[in-house]
Amino acid sequence: STKQNYTCPHHLYNVQIFSEDPLVIYIPSFITEHEAAHLQKLSSGRFSYSQIADGTGQQGLAHTRTSQSTSLESDEIVKCIEDRALQFQGYDVRRERLEPLQAVQYALAQEYKPHTDWFTSSSQTTAEFGGNRLSSFFVYVTADDIAGGGTQFPLLDAPHDERWCQYVNCDASWEDGVTFRPIPRNAVFWKNLKGGMGDRRTLHAGLPIQRGNKLGMNIWTRERDLDVKYRSDRI
Numbered sequence: 001s002t003k004q005n006y007t008c009p010h011h012l013y014n015v016q017i018f019s020e021d022p023l024v025i026y027i028p029s030f031i032t033e034h035e036a037a038h039l040q041k042l043s044s045g046r047f048s049y050s051q052i053a054d055g056t057g058q059q060g061l062a063h064t065r066t067s068q069s070t071s072l073e074s075d076e077i078v079k080c081i082e083d084r085a086l087q088f089q090g091y092d093v094r095r096e097r098l099e100p101l102q103a104v105q106y107a108l109a110q111e112y113k114p115h116t117d118w119f120t121s122s123s124q125t126t127a128e129f130g131g132n133r134l135s136s137f138f139v140y141v142t143a144d145d146i147a148g149g150g151t152q153f154p155l156l157d158a159p160h161d162e163r164w165c166q167y168v169n170c171d172a173s174w175e176d177g178v179t180f181r182p183i184p185r186n187a188v189f190w191k192n193l194k195g196g197m198g199d200r201r202t203l204h205a206g207l208p209i210q211r212g213n214k215l216g217m218n219i220w221t222r223e224r225d226l227d228v229k230y231r232s233d234r235i
């Protein structure tokens with residue numbers, strides 16, 4: 001079938017280091033228009049209110065994350081994106097370390113308050129889960145006629161060069177850190193852990209949507225392989 005013969009089309013994207021420590025890399029055009037449209041179709045109608053883990057590792061609904069999310073099964077196009085995320089991180093990162101890709105949808109006024117993607121609770125970082133989240137990509141899939149909805153890192157320094165202003169909100173005040181604009185198909189990559197420990201400086205928030213809506217996607221890589229029951233081929 002065409003499925004088995006599917007090969008990922010060659011896709012060129014750019015990379016720009018935003019910060020060396022913590023490592024934060026900005027990636028214009030990380031996904032293609034075709035992939036973005038596919039992700040929108042794949043996730044549509046499958047959303048439920050996002051769960052978060054509290055300090056004790058308990059999953060639950062929380063007012064701190066009002067967006068909706070869904071895990072994506074790994075079809076051939078999703079697999080191309082997974083492959084790209086793995087290759088980006090070097091050949092030593094095995095597919096088994098990827099969590100299922102997670103689509104996140106925000107409507108008006110929805111947001112994700114400041115948080116880290118790495119866990120503080122050991123129940124979320126057991127061997128079955130492959131330890132903690134080593135890295136994150138946040139990909140802006142679609143953003144229609146949007147105001148607000150950027151991704152804010154309050155503890156990172158705003159950039160100096162004004163060429164960053166196309167990707168970063170340069171009108172924000174200096175104390176607010178840096179806010180990446182929700183630009184469709186672009187992504188922000190960062191390293192959550194430093195020396196195996198959660199890096200506080202990676203604190204970030206999905207700011208409230210003031211107009212329009214936003215579809216985003218998380219790609220999380222664990223420190224070690226996830227148990228097969230938590231991987232995308234099992235959804």
Ligand SMILES: O=C(O)CCC(=O)C(=O)O
Pocket residue numbers: 104112117138149150151152204205206207216218
């Ligand atoms: O929506 C955003 O800009 C960030 C979302 C996020 O940080 C997350 O889902 O973990």
Ligand SMILES: [Fe+2]
Pocket residue numbers: 115116117204
């Ligand atoms: Fe996050």
